[in-house]
Amino acid sequence: MADGRDGKKVDPKLLELLACPLTKGxxxxxxxRGELISRVAKIAYPVRDGIPIMLPSEARTLSVEDVLAPPPPRLGGPG
Structure with missing residues (x-):
């Protein structure tokens, strides 16, 4: 299971089902950082107590450094 920032676990099967609510990507x-990254929307959704907070109002805008950094592993599906 994936670790959240607070040390809680995030179910990998749940992560595979999630998509960005803005881009559907x-x-x-x-x-x-314990975040779910939407590189298309350039935002990061927080995960609190193992629960993804999929609200755009709660998301953090990615910085230039975040956008230029190598992407974290993509979730779900064949690679």
Whole structure:
């Protein structure tokens, strides 16, 4: 299971089912920050107590450094 920032676990099967609510595109898990990344929308959704908060109002806008960094592993489906 993936770790959240607070040490809680996130169910990998749940992560595979999630999509960005804005773009409907794939999300990538960033275990270092405990966030789900939508590279298309350039935002990161927080995961609190193992629960993804999929509200655009709660999402963090990715910085230039975040956008230029190598992407975290993509979730779900064949690679």
């Amino acid at each position: 794939p999300l990538a898990w960033d275990p270092e």
